[in-house]
Amino acid sequence: MSAVAGNSKAGTKQKLVEAAEALFADEGFDRVSVRDITTRAGANVAAVNYHFGSREGLLALVMARQINPVNEERLARLDALERKIGGKALPVEEVLDAFVRPFATQVRRSELSEKLFFKLMGRMFGQQGGELPPVVEALFVTVMGRFQRAFAKSLPGLAVEEIWWRMHLMAGAMIHTMAQADTLQRVSGGDSGTPGIEQTLSRFIRFAAAGMRQGADEPREESRSQGPQVEFSF
Amino acid sequence: MSAVAGNSKAGTKQKLVEAAEALFADEGFDRVSVRDITTRAGANVAAVNYHFGSREGLLALVMARQINPVNEERLARLDALERKIGGKALPVEEVLDAFVRPFATQVRRSELSEKLFFKLMGRMFGQQGGELPPVVEALFVTVMGRFQRAFAKSLPGLAVEEIWWRMHLMAGAMIHTMAQADTLQRVSGGDSGTPGIEQTLSRFIRFAAAGMRQGADEPREESRSQGPQVEFSF
DNA sequence: GTCTATAAAGTGATAGAC
DNA sequence: GTCTATCACTTTATAGAC
Incomplete structure (x- = not known):
């Protein structure tokens, strides 16, 4: 089990990508230098710039490839x-x-461990300031728009604005849960157990479905009239 | 409106803290140099090391002071x-x-704008790898333990493990919502509106309460028997 | 495609004058 | 308490040999 590079039969370019993915996931996008990457990949310092133009080019590729x-x-x-x-x-x-x-x-298709894959996802979604590569940002916006329409159809009692905010809350729960699983382990003193990925998905879906639905008329049910939502009475 | 330092009557030490808070919040802990901070505070480059021992000392102070x-x-x-x-x-x-x-x-007591305060909170909670100063980490663990017991009392139908995971989902929704409000603006194309802080708190509480309660017996209600929670049937 | 050597700029920290 | 000057290092990137 090589702790350094991925597949030792892979070419330099791929080894650089794999090293970069593991390091960015584990330590964060800002804390990994070109030297860290080339060292781990067993490549020369100049290799990143030769193959990807710049550190930023490699970073954008890593992000797009995973998300x-x-x-x-x-x-x-x-x-x-x-x-x-x-x-x-x-x-x-x-x-x-x-x-x-x-x-x-996708975690199964990735060469990353489950833990690193989710850490990487968390770092990408947690990016503040919209520093995602344009191709990633564009697809992300498309996805959110499509799901907004799907949720609106599933929850016809809710205003568009309300749908967006509930999606935002839902996405936050998802990201945090995946990226910070070891924080939970630490804070709970082990009382959170070590559930498999299916159980975690199931837990998330049940939690989020209840939140998304809260106070909304389900489609095809009899319409219950709801008073205007006042500020601050929960 | 000074774009550089906070209160110009404040001493150098306080100006450094205020400059650091604004910069760390806006750009991230890793992207702000000692020179960025001293320049913004109108102080000498050596001032951070004189007053706080090191960059890390100032960072720890900023974190503890806000959270x-x-x-x-x-x-x-x-x-x-x-x-x-x-x-x-x-x-x-x-x-x-x-x-x-x-x-x-606390956002009102802070000298930070609402937006920067929440960005800073998001960066702190989003920290992967447990790099929080010990005094911050310790209080955080205490808080989570106390709330775990409170939730367990409010939701007597749920296993301890289940409570921890729902708290984790809840906390993720909260952090993400607060720290990434502008992402939502961007992605929704403005359809998410510009709610005040009370409305956002209210939205969060209603969403999270439904998620926390999902499938649980409320205290003092008649106990409804629930089958074992199987993996993956939502 | 890979290497060495190096450029040019930035980093945190500190000694010592004032 | 503040300043300048500087140390010792690291950063990304590139020119040019192989």
């Missing part, structure tokens, strides 16, 4: 669900499943 | 609620309110 397949799969799953059900509204749980299950799919 | 009052107020609010209600269980909403309202209190 874009997740977002593509999200769209594919949502498309499939909507095709299957026709024009009707989907249960919130199905939409949430289409949103989170791609993490489980 | 510890939030955590102290959380404990005080929970204590007050529990004293008021005696030995009985609190409604989940009350516990959640004690958890998030201190952000609203």
Whole structure:
């Protein structure tokens, strides 16, 4: 088990990508130098600039390579669900499943360990200031728009603004849960257990579905009138 | 409106702290140099090391100064609620309110703008790898333990492990919502509106309360038997 | 495609004058 | 308490040999 590079048969370029992914995930985008990467990959210091133009070029590639397949799969799953059900509204749980299950799919295709994969995802979504590469940002915006429409259909009692905020809360719960699993271990003193990925997905979906649905009319149910939502009475 | 330092009557030490807070919040802990801070504070490059021993010393002070009052107020609010209600269980909403309202209190006492305060909070909670100063980490662990017990009392149907995971999901939703409010603005194309802080707290509490309660027996209600929670059926 | 050598700038920290 | 000057190092990037 080589602690240094990934597949030792891989070319330098791929070894650099794999080293960069592991290091960025583990230590953060700002704390990893070109030298750290080339050393780990067993390559020359100049290799990053030769193969990727710059440190920034490699960083953008790493980000796109890991997150874009997740977002593509999200769209594919949502498309499939909507095709299957026709024009009707989907249960919130199905939409949430289409949103989170791609993490489980893609972590298996990744050369990264489960822990590092989720740390990397957390670092990308936690990026403040919109420093994501344009190609990543664009697909991300597309995904959020598509899911917003799906949730709006599933939760017809809610205003557009309310849907956006609940998606935001939902996404935060997801990201934090995945990226900070060891924090939970530490803080709980081990009382949080060590659930598998399916159980974590299931926990997330049940939690988020209840939050998304809160106070909303489910489609096809009898419409219950709701008073205007006043500020601060919970 | 001075874009450089805070109160120009403040001493150098305080100006350094205020400059550091604003810069760390806006750009991230790793991207701000000692020179950035001293320049913004209108102080000499050597001032940080004179007053705080090192860059790290200043960083630890900034973190503790901003997050510890939030955590102290959380404990005080929970204590007050529990004293008021005696030995009985609190409604989940009350516990959640004690958890998030201190952000609203402390942002007003802070010299930071609302936006920067929440960005800073997000950066601290988003820290991966447990790099928080010990005094901050210790209080944080205390707070989570106290709230875990409060939630366990409010949600007697749930296993300890389940409580921890729901708290984790809840905390993620909170952090993300606060720290990434402008991401939501950008992604929604403005459709998320510009709610005040009270409305955001209210939205969060309603979302999180539904998630925390999901499938649980409320205290004092008739006990509904629940089958074992199987993996993956949402 | 890989290497060495080096440029040019930035980093945190400190000795010592004032 | 503040300043200048400087140390010792690290950073990204590149020119040019192989």
